[in-house]
Amino acid sequence: MVKAENVEKAYAVAKERYAELGVDTDAAMEQLKKVKISMNCWQGDDLHGFLNPDQELTGGIGVSGDYPGVARTPDELASDLHEALTLIPGKHKLQLHTIYAVPDRKKDFDEVGPEDFKYWVDWAKKEGVGLDMNPTFFSHPKVKYNFTLASPEKATRDYWIEVGKKSREISNYFGKELGQLSVNNFWIPDGFKDNPIDKQSPRERLIKSLDEIFAKKYDENNTIEAVEGKLFGTGIESYTVGSHLFYNNYAISRGKLWTIDAGHWHPTEDVSDKFSAFMPFGKGLMLHVSRPVRWDSDHVVIMDDALMRITRSLVRDNELDRTNIGLDFFDATINRVAAWVVGARSTQKALLQAMLAPIDQLKKAELNYDFTTRLAVTEELKSYPFGAVWDEFCLKNNTPVGTDWLDEIHQYEKDVLFKRN
Template sequence: MDNHTTIAAYNLAKSAYANYGVDTDKVLETLDNISISLHCWQADDVGDFETKSSSMGGGIQVTGNYPGKANTIEEMRADLEKVLSLLPGKHKLNLHTIYGEFNGEAVDRDQIEVKHFQGWIDWAKKNNVGIDFNASCFSHPYAEDGFTLSSKNPEIRSFWIEHVKRCREISNEIGKQLGTPCIHNTWIPDGSKDTCVDRLGHRTLLKEALDEIFEVEYDTNYMKDAVESKLFGIGSESMVVGSYDFYLGYAIKNNKLICLDNGHFHPTEQVGDKISSVIQYVDEVLLHMTRGVRWDSDHVVTVNDESLLIAQEVIRSGALDRTHVGLDFFDASINRIGAYVTGCRASRKAFLFALLEPTELIKAHEDKGENFERMFLLEQLKTLPWGAVWDFYCLQQQTALDNEVIALVNDYEQAELLERGEVLV
């Protein structure tokens, strides 16, 4: 599709949406202000750059052995730069602790410092992106029994408390250097494979650990704390210490962000439906956009009912300025760059679709009990030319249109990824 065709199609779409009172130019301005945080771990299947190798754990399982996995920080950064070149809009990098630059030195996680991540901060400055940060409470000898911050072993619990404290300190410095808040997210795999009798004991220990971790308060202009729940995981099928009820209560009481990962709930739960509830009680929300298939399988995000409802409820609730959007999926069965580009574009498309909704018009019918009219309008929106608006947005952003992406990803695969050899899993 040439530029002339893209512009002509957009003008037709603009006119179509104007009939419903929607200004597509303003919609694109709003869309461009949404920053999406790219998770670094899609590039290497949740591996790490620590000097001591460790088996993956904490309920994390990546399947597939597609060639081209990033094996070094240099390869990961090259992949991320390629991904960013194929994405419209603003972005951040979501970084886990295990991706520090340790330069061959054995640095355990309770000893990490800002210097181990300075290279990433410099890279972020160069590429004009922010950074979010995560404690890595998994894939470590002190996580092998299934408990970290809620462990009944004081030595293990103290180790992880110190780790998360250092992560928060590093996050604060990241925010200062980059001039945009770094969101530090705390997720732990703690739980029991089989029946646990002392759930109260583990949750009491987790609360005490979090209270100690959060004793130091940081300027929210530089760092913000989020806590993330999970329904179950591999090895924690019967009980997860950090449940939704636990973290929602903790976030409300302690003024923390609640992280809603739409793969961390029962398959019949609608995570989008939770947004209008939680924003009544917490100031800000962190979204982890993923796609669970039957369980928390972290499939690549697509434009489906779930992603659309999440975006729609953020927009309908007027909560966009209180919502932070991040990605959390990993797929080693397909081209990893293609997975990134597909998932990130799909997430932004979901927000575009939501922003193009004439919500006030539909609500006016709803408030009058005109439910047929509400239903029919919602159905009409599905066939309006929103794809033409998306194409024009990509053109505005001087990035590839959808019909150009496959060839560009395949070119990179031939030139770079296949040179890395086969990945053995």
């Protein structure tokens, strides 16, 4: 077990080293403490939910692995989430989907309302966390030929429009009850596997459907919508109705957040470069932080170069206040609770390292064409003792330091997870 006195000693040295560059490590930790990570509930149960858990996953979604201990009930998922939250510094949020409703009777997606999420609101109040929302547009028989809101059939569109409207009621309920903004993220799987003749009509239908869903006004202190595009997906390789450009334009023209999922882009694109191109025109961002080993494979987030570019862009351009950061991955080949902890702590580490830099001085050097200083300082920062500051942050927030959290995960496996199978 890591000794607190060793953490304090290492932090004292790190604090002095950073101070030599004009960086206040205490201020950086305070800044990080204010950033809420929205955890993805679907990591805990392999995205089955509780409305129709035996329904085959559709919409290009698939989960690999069969590690013991998958959550099968709301209580099991809530227990796993609580365990993860105790190992992640700070107070955060949870993203839910329509399929995670806990109704008192069997309900279809379009019947699910705020009353069916009281379980999660009560849980969130107890945990001191916020809730975000996602309407579920997949894993249902009414996803016809990979189409929902852009379907050529009015009855199909009407069904999914009602699902979208109900999700807004639920998200507004979250915001009112918890006193925290609830982001309601819209993603649909619509598209064609092979080359379409008509690319225009599906997008016109999607615009009309979304406009109908968003017609009712809600207090944006309670809820706000985000729209999420995709490059392509399994089963829609040739044409995606809700493309990135489509939703970029929709978000700007309708005053919505634009969701950027790190896994939904071409592998050679720098996702972080999109932020500064959108923010001067848009209302704000919702991020789904994922790790696309090939494309949209939803690996557990690690502190890699792509994540560092994302967090540096947000911190250096001062866009954290207008950006909502959510996790989006599901890996059933490893301990599912540990996956949450690794993903959230890695995201926090990347944010902290981005904050531990003399940003104002570097911007001034850049403005004066002193690119030599910019390069030299940013390279030297890579070997600065950022880890000591992270350990201190964990200690201050009463969470395990280093790999000590893994001991708790292993104990939770023995006491809880392994007894489920």
